[in-house]
Amino acid sequence: MPKKKTYHHGDLKNALIEAGVDILSQDGVSGLSLRKVALKAGVSHTAPYAHFVDKQALIAAISTEGYRRLYEALAAAVQRYENDPARQLVEGAWAYLQFALHDTDHFKIALSGAVEKEKDYPAFVEMARQNFALLVKIVETCQAAKILKRGPADLTAVSVWSLIHGFVSLILEDQISHTVLDRVSLRQMLIFTLNQITRIELTPEMFPESGWA
Amino acid sequence: MPKKKTYHHGDLKNALIEAGVDILSQDGVSGLSLRKVALKAGVSHTAPYAHFVDKQALIAAISTEGYRRLYEALAAAVQRYENDPARQLVEGAWAYLQFALHDTDHFKIALSGAVEKEKDYPAFVEMARQNFALLVKIVETCQAAKILKRGPADLTAVSVWSLIHGFVSLILEDQISHTVLDRVSLRQMLIFTLNQITRIELTPEMFPESGWA
DNA sequence: GCATAATCTTGACAGTGTCAAGATTTTATC
DNA sequence: GATAAAATCTTGACACTGTCAAGATTATGC
Incomplete structure (x- = not known):
C-alpha cells in the first residue's frame, strides 16, 4: 500500500484520512492509532502533525x-x-x-x-x-x-x-x-x-x- | 487517599472499582487508566490483574x-x-x-x-x-x-x-x-x-x- | 536566486496495557 | 498445628501509544 517516491507526498492529508478510514473498518476505533495511519500512508510516524494538530483533529476529519x-x-x-x-x-x-x-x-x-x-x-x-x-x-x-x-x-x-x-x-x-x-x-x-x-x-x-x- | 498497611489489601476489588469511579468523574473516560486506578487504591500497577483479567473487565465492573x-x-x-x-x-x-x-x-x-x-x-x-x-x-x-x-x-x-x-x-x-x-x-x-x-x-x-x- | 515556509524524518520521552517471575500472605489439607 | 497449595501483590520488562524537539528536504514567494 505505501508507495513512496518523492520526499513530499503530494496529498498526504487526504491519504491519511483514507488510511484512517481503512484502519477504522479493519481494527475498529480502539485499533486506530496515528502511527498505524502514518505507516499505511507510507510516511514517518510524526508526518501527520504537518496536517493535523493532534490525533483528535485526524479523528474529526475521519x-x-x-x-x-x-x-x-x-x-x-x-x-x-x-x-x-x-x-x-x-x-x-x-x-x-x-x-x-x-x-x-x-x-x-x-x-x-x-x-x-x-x-x-x-x-x-x-x-x-x-x-x-x-x-x-x-x-x-x-x-x-x-x-x-x-x-x-x-x-x-x-x-x-x-x-x-x-x-x-x-x-x-x-x-x-x-x-x-x-x-x-x-x-x-x-x-x-x-x-x-x-x-x-x-x-x-x-x-x-x-x-x- | 492510598493508605496501605498490610501486604494484602483486604477488599482491593471494590477499592479498585471505587477508585475507577472517582478517576472517571475526574479525568473522564479517556483519562481512566489501570495504572492510575492502582495508584489511587495504593497498590502496584499490576495488582488489579489479580481481580480483573484485563482493563475491559474493570471497565465492565465500573x-x-x-x-x-x-x-x-x-x-x-x-x-x-x-x-x-x-x-x-x-x-x-x-x-x-x-x-x-x-x-x-x-x-x-x-x-x-x-x-x-x-x-x-x-x-x-x-x-x-x-x-x-x-x-x-x-x-x-x-x-x-x-x-x-x-x-x-x-x-x-x-x-x-x-x-x-x-x-x-x-x-x-x-x-x-x-x-x-x-x-x-x-x-x-x-x-x-x-x-x-x-x-x-x-x-x-x-x-x-x-x-x- | 534566495529566503522563507511547508513538509517530512529521526530520535526521544512519558504514559499505556500486559506478561513473567518472584515475594508475601491466606487457605486448605493431613 | 505444620505444610502444601492457592491467592494476592510487587518488581521489572516489553511493545505500543501520542507528542515534542531538532534537523533534513522540498516547494513557494519575492
Whole structure:
C-alpha cells in the first residue's frame, strides 16, 4: 500500500484520512492509532502533525468523512422515494441503521462521541448541519402529509432523530433484549418503533425491502 | 487517599472499582487508566490483574456500578410518583437525562459502548435486565392508562427507551442544533419529544420541576 | 536566486496495557 | 498445628501509544 517516491507526498492529508478510514473498518476505533495511519500512508510516524494538530483533529476529519457518507445514503433514500413521505421516513431510518451496521466504527466515531469537542472543527459542524437540514425537510414533508404531528419542524426533527438514533445506538451496544430481537426482525422492530410517532399506521408490508441498498 | 498497611489489601476489588469511579468523574473516560486506578487504591500497577483479567473487565465492573446507580435514580422516580403513570414516564426520562448530565462519563462508559463485549459480564447483563424490566413496568402502566399506544409492552419499551436514549445521547454528543436549544429548555425539549409517542398531550406545566433531584 | 515556509524524518520521552517471575500472605489439607 | 497449595501483590520488562524537539528536504514567494 505505501508507495513512496518523492520526499513530499503530494496529498498526504487526504491519504491519511483514507488510511484512517481503512484502519477504522479493519481494527475498529480502539485499533486506530496515528502511527498505524502514518505507516499505511507510507510516511514517518510524526508526518501527520504537518496536517493535523493532534490525533483528535485526524479523528474529526475521519468523522467528517463518515458524516458525508451517511448524508449520501440518506439523500439517496430520500431521492429514491420522492413524493412518498412515509417511505422516505422509513427508508431514511433504514439507511441510517444500515450505515451503522455495515460501517459500524465509522458511525461510532462520527456519532458516538469519539471526538471530544467537535465544535472546534467547522467542516464537521457543516456536515452535521447538512444532515440535520435534510432530516428537517423529510419531517416537513411528513407533517404536510399528516404522517407526523404538527409542530415546529426542527423540534420535531430532533425528536425523530432521537428515536432513530437511540434505536440504532442501542442495537450497536447490544443493549436490546434478545427476547425481543429473537421475535421480530430488525426492520420490523424499526417500523414498530417509527409507528410510535406516526399518525398513520405503518406496517412492514407497506414497505417491502427493495434489496438494492 | 492510598493508605496501605498490610501486604494484602483486604477488599482491593471494590477499592479498585471505587477508585475507577472517582478517576472517571475526574479525568473522564479517556483519562481512566489501570495504572492510575492502582495508584489511587495504593497498590502496584499490576495488582488489579489479580481481580480483573484485563482493563475491559474493570471497565465492565465500573459500568455495572453505573447501571446500578441509574437504576436507583429511576426506581426513586417511579416510586415517588406511584399512581401517576404520565408523571412516572416524564420523571423517569428526566432522571435518565439528569444522570447522564451529572455523571456523564459514568453514563457513557455504561451505555455508550466502552465495553466491547458486555455479554461476557453476567453482573452487567443482570443490571441491564433489571433496568429494562423497570421500564417495561412503566410502559405497561402507561398503556393501561391509555397514555401510550397498545402493543407488546417489551417492544414498546424498546421504542420508548430508544426515544429517551437517543435524545440523551445526542445532547451529550452536542449534536443537537443550538438554534433549537437556545429556544427551549432541556426539560421542555424532553417533554416535547415524549409527546411524540404519547396519546395524551403533555405540557411542561403539567410537570413542574420538583427540584428535589 | 534566495529566503522563507511547508513538509517530512529521526530520535526521544512519558504514559499505556500486559506478561513473567518472584515475594508475601491466606487457605486448605493431613 | 505444620505444610502444601492457592491467592494476592510487587518488581521489572516489553511493545505500543501520542507528542515534542531538532534537523533534513522540498516547494513557494519575492
